[in-house]
Amino acid sequence: MEQAISQLVHEYETGKVTRRQLVSGLGALAAFLGGAGRIFETQPALGAESKASSTFEATELNHIALRTTDVARSRDWYVKHLGLKVSREGDNNCFLTCGNNFLALFRGEEAKMDHYCYSVKGYDVRDAERKLKAEGIEPTVRGGNRIYFEDPDGLTVQLAAETHLP
Numbered sequence: 001m002e003q004a005i006s007q008l009v010h011e012y013e014t015g016k017v018t019r020r021q022l023v024s025g026l027g028a029l030a031a032f033l034g035g036a037g038r039i040f041e042t043q044p045a046l047g048a049e050s051k052a053s054s055t056f057e058a059t060e061l062n063h064i065a066l067r068t069t070d071v072a073r074s075r076d077w078y079v080k081h082l083g084l085k086v087s088r089e090g091d092n093n094c095f096l097t098c099g100n101n102f103l104a105l106f107r108g109e110e111a112k113m114d115h116y117c118y119s120v121k122g123y124d125v126r127d128a129e130r131k132l133k134a135e136g137i138e139p140t141v142r143g144g145n146r147i148y149f150e151d152p153d154g155l156t157v158q159l160a161a162e163t164h165l166p
Helices: 002-013 019-032 035-042 071-082 125-134
Strands: 058-068 085-089 093-098 101-107 112-120 140-142 146-150 156-161
Touching (some): 071 085, 071 093, 071 101, 125 146
Parallel strands (some): 112 156
Antiparallel strands (some): 085 093, 093 101, 140 146, 146 156
């Protein structure tokens, strides 16, 4: 992980990635490797509302999806350096598992985070769509059961059932 962080910082310092891409990448690494969960368990979230008043109850970070210019190269890197296992792959994508979570790689023109996904207790796409719209958030439903929306910084969030697999 230290090598991945060093690489991200180097790319930021040399102007290859923006500050936003750096923060997204560091957050994605921490969350994917379970570091974010441990941080949040030991520190109360500032300004957080009680669970009873939240729109959804996320039970875990389900997956992170990255755009990469070379899916095979990225696949090999994550397998070699983090021990992820290939669960399935196609010409322009690869899904790698890590415990109960997974990393999705998609071919893209530039390397960046595509989206991240939370498993949600009692997930139903139509109910989620209704709740998000009631909160003034305009979601996009894809593939019948996948819902996406932007966080305050424009990062794409997906919600899924607790059993969502690659």
